[in-house]
Amino acid sequence: MSEPLIAANQVSVYAGGTHILDRVSVAVHPREIVTLIGPNGSGKTTLLKAILGLMPAQGEIKRRPGLKIGYVPQQFDRDPSLPMAVAGFLALFAPACAAKAALARVGVAQVNNRQLGALSGGELARVLLARAIAGRPDLLVLDEPMAGVDVSGEAALYHLIAEIRDEFGCGVLLVSHDLHVVMAQADRVVCLNRHVCCEGDAHAVVRDPAFVALFGARAAGELALYAHHHDHAHAPSGETEPVRNG
């Protein structure tokens, strides 16, 4: 495979005396959609922040030289004291024509002159995605971009992300909760619970015992109608422990 856009090698983050991330390695190649999944507190957002240089971490993070990143954070605070229209917001990051095209591409051209504070959650999610793609990034980093998007909108948005990958040829690193839609669009799934539990092709991951342990046989069954035994279980701390026989 070609040289990765970005590669985290054995990245660890400690805070408050515990491991938030324990020697995690993950890489994104051009035109590849890599999805991070895992329960709450499994370190998905922390891993993204470490990779983006927003948080100090041990280990090695290699970027392809000159890599252009488009980032959609998990939380985006719209301070009501800041008067700003969507067009003005996008213009801070990209030329006006590119911004307009991006807005149209994600299907919200009509909000161009609306104030940021007046957007619905779904509109805001699309505006943030438009902002991230307007600069023609080599790598899109999306941290739960579906916050505030209803279920039907979610599937459409994931589909859109896959289309954008095809059009722009960029790599995508995505964090998500929603297993169903993720499975439909991701090339590779990394299942995280402070360490990498399992990773690989979406369909293979669903069959992985570690995935079943983490999400329960039912979720896995819904996704793959397939479940079997696993070699380790997860203590509430997130540490792994061997499965007791019996």
Added chain:
Amino acid sequence: MGAAAGPIGCFVLWRRMAYLGESVAHMGLLGAGLGLLIGINVLVGTAALAIVAALVMARAGDRIIPAGTFVGIVGHMGLALGFILLATMETVRADLLGYLFGDVLALSASDVAVIAAASLGVLAVTALLWRPLLRAAVGGDIATAEGHGGRWVQAAFLVLVALLVAFGLKVVGALLIVALLIIPPAAARPFARTPEAMAVIAAAAGALAAPLGLAAAYATDAPAGPCIVLAAGAIFAASALGSQLGRIFAKFR
């Protein structure tokens, strides 16, 4: 000074950093005291300590003590220590209130020139860095993650705030300077549809508050610094009232 406080104050408002400004002002008082103690210009001492305090406090906070609490602790320590330091100096003891509430009328012509020049400088740098400053204010981590220079912009912003606070200390005092940072932008907000408009209106409101306050002080023989702050407050009240009335009229149209 009032005009420069407007635009920078907008960023203080947008980033919800009024409390940091307050604490920087408190540290400024300590800076003034130290400046007098070691015999350098008071303005230089104030500005230097305010800048250091702003840069240090912006990185404050850990997992159990929230950043705001930490900033408050450091700021109030600075205020207490600065007050004690100034009170022990025979020559300034009578002038203590001037440091807390400002003493415009005691400014020398050269002080006024320095403050005016510094304010113009802050205004010019703000205009020059407008886009990166705004990007950092609205985008937060986005600017840093995508390599738009989030960190140095943050540092530059803190230095601008600290400079303004330090120079404003002589005018309206350590306890009131933050008022000049947050009131004009708040007054401008209802009438602005873009950040640029808000900054310009805030600058105008700040510039208007100073002569209004001075005139009121002259007429009533009241202390000038608090009068300027009250004038800013009156402008805010007028703005709030005006925008409410505007909304009511719009309904009936």
